[in-house]
Amino acid sequence: MRAPITVIIPTLNAEQSLAACLEALMEGLKAGLIRELIVSDGGSTDATGATAQAWGAEVLSGPASRGGQLRRACAKANAEWMLIIHADTILQPGWTKSVRGHLNHPEQAAWFKLRFDQQGIAAQIVAGWANLRSRFGLPYGDQGLLISSALYARVGGYPDIPLMEDVALARALKGKLKGFDIAVVTSAERYAHQGWLRRGLRNLWTLLRYFAGADAQRLASHYRR
Numbered sequence: 182m183r184a185p186i187t188v189i190i191p192t193l194n195a196e197q198s199l200a201a202c203l204e205a206l207m208e209g210l211k212a213g214l215i216r217e218l219i220v221s222d223g224g225s226t227d228a229t230g231a232t233a234q235a236w237g238a239e240v241l242s243g244p245a246s247r248g249g250q251l252r253r254a255c256a257k258a259n260a261e262w263m264l265i266i267h268a269d270t271i272l273q274p275g276w277t278k279s280v281r282g283h284l285n286h287p288e289q290a291a292w293f294k295l296r297f298d299q300q301g302i303a304a305q306i307v308a309g310w311a312n313l314r315s316r317f318g319l320p321y322g323d324q325g326l327l328i329s330s331a332l333y334a335r336v337g338g339y340p341d342i343p344l345m346e347d348v349a350l351a352r353a354l355k356g357k358l359k360g361f362d363i364a365v366v367t368s369a370e371r372y373a374h375q376g377w378l379r380r381g382l383r384n385l386w387t388l389l390r391y392f393a394g395a396d397a398q399r400l401a402s403h404y405r406r
Contacts, residue, residue: 195268248346
Protein backbone atom coordinates (compact mmCIF):
# COMPACT_ATOMS: atom_id res chain seq x y z
CA MET A 182 0.00 0.00 0.00
CA ARG A 183 1.34 3.41 -0.94
CA ALA A 184 1.85 6.07 1.72
CA PRO A 185 -1.34 8.14 2.05
CA ILE A 186 -0.13 11.74 2.52
CA THR A 187 1.33 14.50 0.39
CA VAL A 188 2.91 17.21 2.54
CA ILE A 189 2.59 20.72 1.11
CA ILE A 190 4.54 23.76 2.33
CA PRO A 191 4.21 27.28 0.86
CA THR A 192 7.43 29.28 1.13
CA LEU A 193 8.91 32.70 0.53
CA ASN A 194 12.47 33.29 1.80
CA ALA A 195 12.04 30.56 4.42
CA GLU A 196 15.62 29.30 4.51
CA GLN A 197 16.05 30.00 8.24
CA SER A 198 12.97 28.08 9.37
CA LEU A 199 12.41 25.39 6.74
CA ALA A 200 14.95 22.81 7.94
CA ALA A 201 13.34 22.52 11.40
CA CYS A 202 9.91 22.16 9.80
CA LEU A 203 11.17 19.39 7.52
CA GLU A 204 13.03 17.60 10.30
CA ALA A 205 9.77 17.23 12.24
CA LEU A 206 8.27 15.48 9.21
CA MET A 207 10.75 12.62 9.48
CA GLU A 208 8.50 10.96 12.05
CA GLY A 209 5.86 10.64 9.35
CA LEU A 210 8.35 9.30 6.83
CA LYS A 211 9.51 6.61 9.26
CA ALA A 212 5.88 5.74 10.03
CA GLY A 213 5.17 5.19 6.33
CA LEU A 214 2.66 8.03 6.12
CA ILE A 215 4.34 10.46 3.73
CA ARG A 216 4.25 9.71 0.02
CA GLU A 217 5.66 12.98 -1.30
CA LEU A 218 6.71 16.46 -0.23
CA ILE A 219 5.88 19.53 -2.31
CA VAL A 220 7.32 22.96 -1.52
CA SER A 221 5.48 25.71 -3.39
CA ASP A 222 7.77 28.71 -3.54
CA GLY A 223 6.79 32.29 -4.29
CA GLY A 224 10.10 33.54 -5.67
CA SER A 225 12.55 33.22 -2.79
CA THR A 226 15.89 35.01 -3.13
CA ASP A 227 17.60 32.94 -0.42
CA ALA A 228 18.42 29.22 -0.30
CA THR A 229 14.85 28.05 0.34
CA GLY A 230 14.67 26.05 -2.88
CA ALA A 231 18.06 24.40 -2.39
CA THR A 232 17.19 23.50 1.19
CA ALA A 233 13.89 21.94 0.11
CA GLN A 234 15.55 19.93 -2.65
CA ALA A 235 18.24 18.69 -0.27
CA TRP A 236 15.46 17.20 1.85
CA GLY A 237 13.91 15.49 -1.18
CA ALA A 238 11.09 17.91 -1.90
CA GLU A 239 9.62 18.71 -5.28
CA VAL A 240 9.86 22.49 -5.61
CA LEU A 241 7.22 24.43 -7.55
CA SER A 242 7.86 28.07 -8.43
CA GLY A 243 5.34 30.77 -9.18
CA PRO A 244 4.02 34.20 -8.15
CA ALA A 245 4.11 35.07 -4.45
CA SER A 246 0.47 34.62 -3.52
CA ARG A 247 -0.11 32.10 -0.76
CA GLY A 248 -3.49 31.06 -2.08
CA GLY A 249 -2.05 30.58 -5.56
CA GLN A 250 0.99 28.75 -4.22
CA LEU A 251 -1.18 26.34 -2.26
CA ARG A 252 -3.61 25.84 -5.11
CA ARG A 253 -0.76 24.93 -7.48
CA ALA A 254 0.74 22.48 -5.01
CA CYS A 255 -2.57 20.81 -4.18
CA ALA A 256 -3.21 20.34 -7.90
CA LYS A 257 0.08 18.41 -8.15
CA ALA A 258 -0.50 16.19 -5.11
CA ASN A 259 -0.83 12.48 -5.85
CA ALA A 260 -1.79 11.09 -2.44
CA GLU A 261 -5.22 10.48 -0.95
CA TRP A 262 -4.56 13.04 1.78
CA MET A 263 -2.76 16.38 2.00
CA LEU A 264 -1.03 17.77 5.08
CA ILE A 265 -0.54 21.51 4.60
CA ILE A 266 1.80 23.35 6.96
CA HIS A 267 3.73 26.61 7.00
CA ALA A 268 7.52 26.68 6.83
CA ASP A 269 7.82 28.21 10.32
CA THR A 270 5.51 25.64 11.91
CA ILE A 271 6.91 22.55 13.64
CA LEU A 272 4.88 19.39 14.23
CA GLN A 273 5.41 18.04 17.73
CA PRO A 274 6.61 14.50 18.54
CA GLY A 275 3.72 12.05 18.42
CA TRP A 276 1.86 13.86 15.65
CA THR A 277 1.72 10.73 13.51
CA LYS A 278 -0.54 8.97 16.01
CA SER A 279 -3.21 11.68 15.72
CA VAL A 280 -2.88 11.87 11.95
CA ARG A 281 -3.03 8.11 11.45
CA GLY A 282 -6.18 7.93 13.58
CA HIS A 283 -7.86 10.52 11.37
CA LEU A 284 -7.28 8.75 8.06
CA ASN A 285 -10.49 6.75 8.49
CA HIS A 286 -12.51 9.98 8.33
CA PRO A 287 -12.12 11.38 4.80
CA GLU A 288 -15.24 13.54 5.18
CA GLN A 289 -13.53 15.66 7.85
CA ALA A 290 -10.49 17.91 7.75
CA ALA A 291 -8.41 18.47 10.89
CA TRP A 292 -6.25 21.20 12.42
CA PHE A 293 -3.68 21.24 15.24
CA LYS A 294 -3.65 23.24 18.45
CA LEU A 295 -1.44 26.32 18.24
CA ARG A 296 1.55 27.12 20.44
CA PHE A 297 4.26 29.73 19.99
CA ASP A 298 7.99 29.23 20.33
CA GLN A 299 8.09 31.96 23.00
CA GLN A 300 6.82 31.88 26.56
CA GLY A 301 4.77 34.52 28.35
CA ILE A 302 1.21 35.60 28.99
CA ALA A 303 0.88 37.38 25.63
CA ALA A 304 1.81 34.22 23.73
CA GLN A 305 -0.63 32.18 25.80
CA ILE A 306 -3.47 34.64 25.20
CA VAL A 307 -2.96 34.82 21.44
CA ALA A 308 -2.62 31.03 21.14
CA GLY A 309 -5.68 30.55 23.34
CA TRP A 310 -7.72 32.89 21.15
CA ALA A 311 -6.54 31.04 18.02
CA ASN A 312 -7.56 27.68 19.44
CA LEU A 313 -10.94 29.03 20.56
CA ARG A 314 -11.55 30.60 17.15
CA SER A 315 -10.66 27.27 15.54
CA ARG A 316 -13.28 25.43 17.58
CA PHE A 317 -15.83 27.69 15.90
CA GLY A 318 -14.60 26.68 12.46
CA LEU A 319 -11.83 29.20 11.69
CA PRO A 320 -8.37 27.66 12.00
CA TYR A 321 -5.56 29.61 10.33
CA GLY A 322 -2.85 28.17 8.13
CA ASP A 323 -0.17 28.23 10.82
CA GLN A 324 -2.15 25.52 12.64
CA GLY A 325 -1.71 23.09 9.79
CA LEU A 326 -4.48 21.30 7.92
CA LEU A 327 -4.99 17.62 7.15
CA ILE A 328 -7.56 17.14 4.41
CA SER A 329 -8.45 14.35 2.02
CA SER A 330 -7.91 15.14 -1.64
CA ALA A 331 -11.53 14.20 -2.35
CA LEU A 332 -12.92 16.63 0.23
CA TYR A 333 -10.55 19.36 -0.94
CA ALA A 334 -11.79 18.97 -4.51
CA ARG A 335 -15.42 18.87 -3.40
CA VAL A 336 -15.28 22.23 -1.63
CA GLY A 337 -13.33 23.94 -4.40
CA GLY A 338 -9.89 24.17 -2.78
CA TYR A 339 -7.86 27.26 -1.99
CA PRO A 340 -8.77 30.42 -3.88
CA ASP A 341 -5.90 32.17 -5.68
CA ILE A 342 -5.74 35.14 -3.32
CA PRO A 343 -2.71 36.57 -1.45
CA LEU A 344 -4.34 36.67 1.99
CA MET A 345 -7.17 34.92 3.85
CA GLU A 346 -6.93 31.83 1.68
CA ASP A 347 -7.00 29.73 4.86
CA VAL A 348 -10.13 31.49 6.09
CA ALA A 349 -11.83 31.04 2.72
CA LEU A 350 -11.15 27.30 2.76
CA ALA A 351 -12.22 26.99 6.40
CA ARG A 352 -15.54 28.65 5.56
CA ALA A 353 -16.02 26.23 2.67
CA LEU A 354 -15.36 23.38 5.13
CA LYS A 355 -18.00 24.54 7.61
CA GLY A 356 -19.17 21.58 9.68
CA LYS A 357 -16.34 19.40 8.37
CA LEU A 358 -13.48 20.50 10.66
CA LYS A 359 -12.15 18.96 13.86
CA GLY A 360 -9.19 19.69 16.11
CA PHE A 361 -6.34 17.39 17.06
CA ASP A 362 -5.29 17.19 20.70
CA ILE A 363 -1.62 17.59 19.79
CA ALA A 364 -0.08 21.01 19.12
CA VAL A 365 2.14 22.55 16.50
CA VAL A 366 4.68 25.19 17.46
CA THR A 367 4.92 28.25 15.24
CA SER A 368 7.26 31.21 15.16
CA ALA A 369 6.42 34.26 17.29
CA GLU A 370 8.98 36.43 15.49
CA ARG A 371 6.47 38.75 13.81
CA TYR A 372 4.45 39.16 16.99
CA ALA A 373 7.57 39.93 19.01
CA HIS A 374 8.79 42.41 16.39
CA GLN A 375 5.50 44.25 15.86
CA GLY A 376 4.09 43.86 19.35
CA TRP A 377 1.67 41.17 20.47
CA LEU A 378 -1.29 43.49 20.98
CA ARG A 379 -0.68 45.49 17.83
CA ARG A 380 -0.34 42.45 15.57
CA GLY A 381 -3.23 40.65 17.24
CA LEU A 382 -5.57 43.59 16.72
CA ARG A 383 -4.30 44.03 13.18
CA ASN A 384 -5.08 40.40 12.39
CA LEU A 385 -8.55 40.70 13.89
CA TRP A 386 -9.29 43.91 11.98
CA THR A 387 -8.13 42.28 8.74
CA LEU A 388 -10.39 39.30 9.39
CA LEU A 389 -13.40 41.53 10.07
CA ARG A 390 -12.78 43.53 6.92
CA TYR A 391 -12.55 40.32 4.91
CA PHE A 392 -15.87 39.13 6.35
CA ALA A 393 -17.35 42.51 5.42
CA GLY A 394 -16.41 41.92 1.79
CA ALA A 395 -13.12 43.80 1.41
CA ASP A 396 -10.99 42.85 -1.58
CA ALA A 397 -8.25 40.34 -0.64
CA GLN A 398 -5.66 42.05 -2.85
CA ARG A 399 -6.25 45.38 -1.10
CA LEU A 400 -6.19 43.74 2.32
CA ALA A 401 -2.87 42.10 1.49
CA SER A 402 -1.40 45.41 0.40
CA HIS A 403 -2.39 47.07 3.68
CA TYR A 404 -1.33 44.05 5.73
CA ARG A 405 2.22 44.07 4.38
CA ARG A 406 2.88 47.74 5.07
